[in-house]
Amino acid sequence: MKPLLLHGPAKEASRKKLLEIKEKFTQNNVVVFEEGTDLQVILGGVATQSLFSDERLIVLENPHEDVILNLSLIAYCLSLAIWFDHEVNVKKFPGFEVMFFPEGKEVSIFPFLDLLAAKDKKAFLELQKLKDGGFDIYYFLTMTFYLLRNLVATPKRAPDFVRTKLQRQRKNFTEAKITQLYKDLLEIDFKIKSGLMEIPQAEFLLINRFLEHPIL
Template structure:
């Protein structure tokens, strides 16, 4: 089993690397788990659930890792398995980083300096501001449609997970939630999934699909 750890505040470059790794695997052998929602037990189950007659390598993507997660507790999966572990900005003495070194994981840190951030787009999208179209254009020019879609998913998850610890972020997320009812989140998540599917299948032009999707959020 190969373990890969991506961490640090450089959200754009970190997400870009995640997408690059995912693109090298067939879609039907890529599995995702959100540790905050599903718990580390779900990750352990996925690692152990190797198919008897696997025809290709598997990829498991685990996000929102807690700072105190000991990676040594993870079971050893099959040799062709890659486990991609994505963390935010753990402390220097973080258990994630120290245990990652012990299991000989491939570790990459991403800094936030000079990044074109996706947050202005996400914030204006969820706040219903037309500036989202300008920010969308910037993201498409610099990072492409698949990265932009992944950030929209991130924005939705940010509003569905427990409130952030930071008072500033807690207020921001709280204000964004006021535009939506509980049923809206499920509907919007489905629309994003359908847009992603249509773009990947060639049914919808990437730029057109994302501009229509942005319009759906703004006019909600």
């Protein structure tokens, strides 16, 4: 696969595209290095992954400049996708297939995540808006995992308003509840991919698990 560069301020659209790319690989063959990951950690991970015979995808999210300068050490033997939540200079990425996501009117996933964190049944209505906007259950699951990770630990570069919001949202969850939700989502994801659960049921359960008073 030709190395891919996804960049631009339309984060929901670019995340959706990245998810589509990930789904071309089995879950165990996708390795994501999140923003702030040290270059040596990435190189060590790449060296380990290159030992396997199956085709593997390396995803770098908002990599630091030192990582960009050493892309030749990363892309030589594995499929590579680089994701930025802003526009970058594409001249730094020769040989990459470039996908640009300009800012525009797009449906945002974040009101849905906020409703989940508030344990609000209006999340069902917001989910329908997202479906009408072309998003699917795999994107909902990915971003809900993202919410749970943020409830555990605030991203290093999160703006103040996000930090404040996460502090407020954490009051709605115990550590045990977050752990259980994570397990529930993994189970839903597994059952969908195994053909053991229909999409409408998965969408319902995803939200219902978060509610203060689940719908029976």
